[in-house]
Amino acid sequence: MxxxxxxxxxxxxxxxxxxxxxxxxxxxxxxxxxxxxxxxxxxxxxxxxxxxxxxxxxxxxxxxxxxxxxxxxxxxxxxxxxxxxxxxxxxxxxxxxxxxxxxxxxxxxxxxxxxxxxxxxxxxxxxxxxxxxxxxxxxxxxxxxxxxxxxxxxxxxxxxxxxxxxxxxxxxxxxxxxxxxxxxxxxERVRAAIATIPPGRRLLVTAHDAFGYFGAAFGIEVRGVQGLSTESETGLANLRALLDEVVARGVPAVFVETSVPDRAVAALVEGARARGARLETGGTLHSDALGVPGTPAGDWEGMMLENARTIVGALGGDASGLDREGTAP
Ligand SMILES: [Zn+2]
CATH class of the missing domain: 3.40.50.1980 (Nitrogenase molybdenum iron protein domain)
Structure with missing residues (x-):
C-alpha cells in the first residue's frame, strides 16, 4: 500500500x-x-x-x-x-x-x-x-x-x-x-461427481492457485497459472510447463475465474491450439468470491455445487448429481 x-x-x-x-x-x-x-x-x-x-x-x-x-x-x-x-x-x-x-x-x-x-x-x-x-x-x-x-x-x-x-x-x-x-x-456429492471424470482428465487448471484444498478433498489434481495470490506474476516457464502437461494428457478444458482476469488462461488455450490440441475454456469458476446473493453461486453451498458442475461437465464427467438439494427434479 x-x-x-x-x-x-x-x-x-x-x-x-x-x-x-x-x-x-x-x-x-x-x-x-x-x-x-x-x-x-x-x-x-x-x-x-x-x-x-x-x-x-x-x-x-x-x-x-x-x-x-x-x-x-x-x-x-x-x-x-x-x-x-x-x-x-x-x-x-x-x-x-x-x-x-x-x-x-x-x-x-x-x-x-x-x-x-x-x-x-x-x-x-x-x-x-x-x-x-x-x-x-x-x-x-x-x-x-x-x-x-x-x-x-x-x-x-x-x-x-x-x-x-x-x-x-x-x-x-x-x-x-x-x-x-x-x-x-x-x-459427498462433489466427491462422487468428480469420480465420474475419466482418470486421465482429472486435472483442474485455473487462473490462480485457489483450488488446492478442493483438489485434495475431492481427488483431482490442480494447477494454477498464477500462484497462491493473484498478486504474483505468471512465469513464462510455468506457463510452458503447464501447456506441455495439458497437451500431453489431452485435458479438454481449462477454467477462468470470476474474480481474476483471464489473460493467462486465454494464453494457455491459444498455445495449446497452436500445437493442434483441442482445448476449450470450460467455464467460469467462483474461486475467491461468491456470486451475487440470490444467484446459484450466491452462497457457499451454491458456489461449491456450481463450481463442481462446471468442472465435471467440462472434463467429461457426470454432473447430474449436483443439483441443489430441494431444487433437484
Ligand atoms: Zn485466491
Missing part, C-alpha cells in the same frame, strides 16, 4: 473508531445498527456467508459484508466507506493466512482497539493448512474450498460468538452443527 493511501486510510479509520459508538452517520448511506445491536463485519464473501450462517436467527445482531460480490480479496483494500463499516464492528470475521493481503495493517489495529477479530483459518489445525510447492512456505489461504475445513471454521466462529454473546451460545452451536452436516453432504 502506498504511504499516502495508507495515511489517508489510517486517518479515516482512527477518526471512525473515535466515533464508533453509533452516533456517526454512514458514508454508504445505509441505516446504522440499533443502539443495542452487535455489529459483525466480514471481509471476503465466503466469510460473510459463514457469519450469516453461524449467526442466523440470533436477535440483536447486524451482519455486514465488506467486499462486494465478485471482488478479488487479494487485491482489495478498504475504501473510506469500508473503513467506517469496520470501525463500527464489534466482531470482524476475516479469512486470515494473508488472503486479505492489503488489510494486513488494518486487522491488528482493530484488534488493539478492542474489536474481536476472528480469523476462519485459525479454527483449522495448522497441520491441515496446505502449502503449495512454489509458495515459499506460505500457507494456502483458500480454506473454504474444503467443506471439512469450512465446517471447522463455522465451529470456531460459533465459539467466538458464544464468548461475545453467551446468552445465544446454544443457537450459535446449533447453527454450526447444522452447517457441518450440510458441508458433509456437499462433500
Amino acid at each position: 502506498s504511504s499516502a493511501i495508507e495515511r489517508i486510510l489510517a486517518t479515516v479509520l482512527l477518526g471512525a473508531i473515535a466515533c464508533a459508538s453509533g452516533a456517526c452517520g454512514r458514508a454508504d448511506g445505509s441505516a446504522d445498527a440499533g443502539p443495542g445491536d452487535r455489529v459483525v463485519v466480514a471481509t471476503s464473501t465466503p466469510c460473510a456467508d459463514l457469519a450469516r450462517t453461524v449467526c442466523a436467527g440470533v436477535p440483536g445482531l447486524r451482519i455486514e459484508g465488506l467486499m462486494p460480490a465478485g471482488v478479488d480479496p487479494h487485491l482489495w483494500r478498504p475504501t473510506a466507506g469500508g473503513a467506517r463499516i469496520l470501525a463500527r464492528a464489534d466482531v470482524v470475521v476475516a479469512n486470515g493466512l494473508r488472503l486479505e493481503g492489503r488489510m494486513a495493517d488494518v486487522l491488528p489495529k482493530l484488534a488493539r482497539s478492542g474489536c474481536t477479530v476472528f480469523e476462519a483459518s485459525s479454527a483449522i489445525p495448522m497441520d491441515r493448512w496446505r502449502t503449495a510447492e512454489d509458495a515459499h512456505g506460505q500457507a494456502d489461504p483458500h480454506v473454504w474450498m474444503d467443506p471439512a475445513l469450512w465446517a471447522l471454521a463455522a465451529e470456531g466462529l460459533a465459539s467466538c460468538m458464544a464468548r461475545e454473546d453467551p446468552g445465544h451460545a446454544d443457537r450459535y452451536a446449533a447453527n454450526a452443527a447444522a452447517f457441518g452436516l450440510r458441508c458433509g453432504r456437499v462433500a
Whole structure:
C-alpha cells in the first residue's frame, strides 16, 4: 500500500473508531445498527456467508459484508466507506493466512482497539493448512474450498460468538452443527461427481492457485497459472510447463475465474491450439468470491455445487448429481 493511501486510510479509520459508538452517520448511506445491536463485519464473501450462517436467527445482531460480490480479496483494500463499516464492528470475521493481503495493517489495529477479530483459518489445525510447492512456505489461504475445513471454521466462529454473546451460545452451536452436516453432504456429492471424470482428465487448471484444498478433498489434481495470490506474476516457464502437461494428457478444458482476469488462461488455450490440441475454456469458476446473493453461486453451498458442475461437465464427467438439494427434479 502506498504511504499516502495508507495515511489517508489510517486517518479515516482512527477518526471512525473515535466515533464508533453509533452516533456517526454512514458514508454508504445505509441505516446504522440499533443502539443495542452487535455489529459483525466480514471481509471476503465466503466469510460473510459463514457469519450469516453461524449467526442466523440470533436477535440483536447486524451482519455486514465488506467486499462486494465478485471482488478479488487479494487485491482489495478498504475504501473510506469500508473503513467506517469496520470501525463500527464489534466482531470482524476475516479469512486470515494473508488472503486479505492489503488489510494486513488494518486487522491488528482493530484488534488493539478492542474489536474481536476472528480469523476462519485459525479454527483449522495448522497441520491441515496446505502449502503449495512454489509458495515459499506460505500457507494456502483458500480454506473454504474444503467443506471439512469450512465446517471447522463455522465451529470456531460459533465459539467466538458464544464468548461475545453467551446468552445465544446454544443457537450459535446449533447453527454450526447444522452447517457441518450440510458441508458433509456437499462433500459427498462433489466427491462422487468428480469420480465420474475419466482418470486421465482429472486435472483442474485455473487462473490462480485457489483450488488446492478442493483438489485434495475431492481427488483431482490442480494447477494454477498464477500462484497462491493473484498478486504474483505468471512465469513464462510455468506457463510452458503447464501447456506441455495439458497437451500431453489431452485435458479438454481449462477454467477462468470470476474474480481474476483471464489473460493467462486465454494464453494457455491459444498455445495449446497452436500445437493442434483441442482445448476449450470450460467455464467460469467462483474461486475467491461468491456470486451475487440470490444467484446459484450466491452462497457457499451454491458456489461449491456450481463450481463442481462446471468442472465435471467440462472434463467429461457426470454432473447430474449436483443439483441443489430441494431444487433437484
Ligand atoms: Zn485466491
